[in-house]
Amino acid sequence: MENAVVLREWFDRVDAAGTGNITAPQLQSALAVGNLDFPLSVVQQMTRMYDFDRNGTMSFEEFLALNKFLQKVQGVFSTLERGRGFLSLEDVYEALIKLGFSLDSPAFYTVCESFDKSKKGMVRLDEFISICIFVQSARYAQHVSDVLFNVSQYTAVGHLLLCN
Template sequence: VDKDRSCVISDTELQQALSNGTWTPFNPVTVRSIISMFDRENKGGVNFNEFAGVWKYITDWQNIFRTYDGDNSGFIDKNELKQALTGFGYRLSDQFYNTLIEKFDRQRKGQVAFDDFIQCCIVLQRLTDVFRRYDTDQDGW
């Protein structure tokens, strides 16, 4: 994976090593998001120890993705996304699910690939974290 032998795996190197199951390159935005979560020293990549965490993180997401990809198509459609996010504890409107599919469906097929599913969940979690930070009385407003 560390093609340039720098002892740091860059986002480009990680992207080349990953497969989303659709024979298309892994979403570079997703790769950068994952790298930023594990790059403790802000070096623009991950070292070997950090890479172990990255690999576990991706493997865990892959297992979740397979659980909710009910038709084994290699994609998550709107209903499967709804099942997944409901399973994570989210209660969202149908319109919001439509928005998520529209935003994260890079291939414009009404469904999201593995890498885009990860990105969707990362963004949703970040939005939730920010909302909770400002919703100090936890009333949802």
């Protein structure tokens, strides 16, 4: 309960205008204060993932859902970084599996290459979170397209049955 109060206070400080919502740039600035430096594109992706009412901003409840995801990702990162401050690529692969993500080798290495700013195979927390946001978004997009594809198949079969 105390955590929710702290998060509410944090959210209200970020929502300086008192609208009850925060924008991606506001979230980006607030995360940067906590040493989580994300490109705006990644923060916009975070916002889209948890913007359940699709109004382009994040309410406190939506922020709580994002925070829960970020806490889970940070927890897995912490268990594998062993005081180094980064994950090796092997650690990243293990961490993604622990988070319920599964990528084939080519996709995994492409994603890691895209988000590993130093190109040394040492993935920092903000880079790892970016990877997780990307993979989660891709999973959601695939789920939506699978559902749409299945609806299309159902519609096509229904059309064939009705026309014959």
